[in-house]
Amino acid sequence: MAGNSAESGITVASRVLALLGSFDPEHRALTLSEMARRAGLSLPTAHRLVSELVDWGAVVRRSSGKYVIGRRLWDLGLLSPTQSGLRQVASPFLHDIYGATLATVHLAVRDELDVLYLDRLSGHASVPVVSQIGSRLPLHATGVGKVLLAYAPEDVQTAVLSDLTRxxxxxxxxxxxxxDQLRRVHREGYATTVEEMSLGACSVAVPIRASNGQVVAALGIVVPTLKRDRARLVAALQVAAQGVGRSLGV
Structure with a gap:
């Protein structure tokens, strides 16, 4: 098959992955032209491959003409050990925290230089929360992110600290x-943010440790203010995090 010279030597699998990789938290719905451009493919090639992805259920074409990730990819993602294991184990503890606070609760892990949100229970209070399940946010501007950054390897910390976006x-x-804040996480066992990710929202988060003591995730909560209930929230999070850690060990 004759193709774009820029595509020569690229496998079909690489092209398909490039098309799927054109989606991200800021680009959840894309036209065919946008997918082709972001994947670096010609429009005819993108059209052929996207048609196959639609048939398989990997992407869905909306009435607007834009494409979104399909349910079949979501179902596959849930089979990931990171998703199915940790998320399933942590779920009852997240619900306990939510039941006690009625605030937004997060379960997150580090994904390279970002924090990846594995689960979220939305709170009753009208607090602006920008996270979604599956979304990635900056480590330095979120409570769960600061916890994960505090226990990240030195090269990860150096990379993040060299590019602190406001x-x-x-x-x-x-x-x-x-x-200084990362060192305080080690001393005090928790991290906080005050309107650092979104105005009107504060957060507090604690580490989740596996049976070997390694920090594998973070558990956090988002509230309008930390002035009154910080100690209570930290205590609730730490109890839940210990429960998750013990369950992971089992």
Whole structure:
């Protein structure tokens, strides 16, 4: 088959993966042209491969003409050990925290230089929360992210500290100040944010440790303010995190 010279030597699998990889949290619905451009493929090639992805259920074409990730990929993603194991074990503990606080609760892991949200229970309070299940956010601007960054390898910390993007006027962008906060996570056992990811939202988070002591995830909660209930929230999170860790060990 004759094709675009830029595509020569690229396997069909690589092209398909490039098309699926054109989706991200900021691009959840794309036209065929946008998918082709973001994947670096010609329009005819993208059209042929996307048609096959639609037939298989990997992507779905909406009435608007835009494509979104299909249910079949979601079902496959749930088979990942990260998703099915940790998320399933942690679920009852997240519900316990939610039942006690009625606030938004997060379960997250580190994915390279981002925090990946595995689960979320939405709170009753009208607090702006930008996370979604499966979304990725900056490590330095989220409570769960700071916890995971505090226990990340030195090269990961160096990479994150070298590029501290300001998201709100309160985002910590001074490497020295963030280093101090990461050291405090080790001393105090929890991390906090105050309107650093979104205005009007504060968070507190604690680490989840496996039976060998390794931090494998973070558990966090988002509230309007931490001025009154910080100690209570930290205690509730730590009890839940210990429960998750013991269950993972089993």
């Amino acid at each position: 998201i709100t006027p309160y985002t910590i962008t001074q490497p020295g100040l963030l280093r």
